[in-house]
């Protein structure tokens with residue numbers, strides 16, 4: 576039985592739960608449910624604070640988990656990152672009052688507020704910059720205005736929280752983060768199936784199926800436009816001068832690819848969603 580940690584709150588929770596549902600797993604019916612057995616799939620889910628997940632997995636108490644790369648590194652846990660997932664993308668950056676700082680070295684001797692002291696502390700240490708860290712639980716962007724710190728280091732997604740507090744990003748990227756699948760060790764029975772199911776959901780989100788008819792002589796040029804995963808499926812049409820082609824294409828490129836195929840001579844171009852996938 577694979578024991579899996581899932582974020583019970585915060586930015587990663589809803590999307591992680593939705594991903595598990597799409598992957599065919601049982602999920603909690605209400606937010607008070609902390610343990611969800613799923614015997615049909617031979618797994619059991621533990622809903623935990625995102626920040627604690629790396630600790631549970633790193634200690635071996637649970638086999639695998641979904642958390643943020645930033646949280647994994649901050650925890651110092653020996654858990655391993657097995658795969659990046661397609662949600663929870665953010666960068667981790669330094670910020671300060673507009674115009675006050677321009678480079679990492681400007682932080683020497685300056686108070687830096689963060690809720691990720693492990694991550695920020697080791698980054699500063701590696702850079703050889705000595706700066707006292709003020710550990711806060713959240714809403715770190717208020718620390719400068721309220722006078723408990725001179726700069727902050729925090730998760731940045733759109734940057735709007737920083738802007739509203741009159742803060743400006745400076746210095747190097749501390750980390751590019753995303754939600755990740757983590758494991759206690761290299762070989763965990765049941766993990767390959769779980770990982771394949773999550774990857775299937777991501778493929779179904781990121782790709783669509785494209786069908787089109789094409790004059791046979793244009794196949795090579797069409798393949799250059801839309802090569803698909805392995806190779807396009809080509810089926811004969813009753814009119815031997817034409818073939819039917821089916822190919823997977825990245826969802827975001829759908830319209831550009833349709834335009835290019837149409838210009839080439841493809842017709843009856845149809846796009847349909849992928850419900851589930853195992854690549």
Ligand SMILES: Nc1ncnc2c1ncn2[C@@H]1O[C@H](COP(=O)(O)OP(=O)(O)OP(=O)(O)O)[C@@H](O)[C@H]1O
Pocket residue numbers: 584585586587625626642643644645646663664665713730731732733752753754
């Ligand atoms: N605005 C955001 N956009 C994308 N990812 C984010 C955002 N805010 C946080 N994250 C990511 O989510 C994870 C932490 O989640 P979150 O901040 O929601 O949890 P938390 O701070 O522990 O919980 P809470 O904020 O409810 O106390 C980190 O991996 C972080 O990079």
Ligand SMILES: O=P(O)(O)OC[C@H]1O[C@H](OP(=O)(O)OP(=O)(O)O)[C@H](O)[C@@H]1O
Pocket residue numbers: 585586712713714715716729730731732733734735736737
């Ligand atoms: O760049 P933005 O799109 O504005 O997003 C970044 C903000 O989102 C997160 O806050 P969260 O909602 O988790 O609150 P917290 O700081 O209390 O954890 C993060 O800590 C930033 O404050």
Ligand SMILES: [Mg+2]
Pocket residue numbers: 585713
């Ligand atoms: Mg948060």
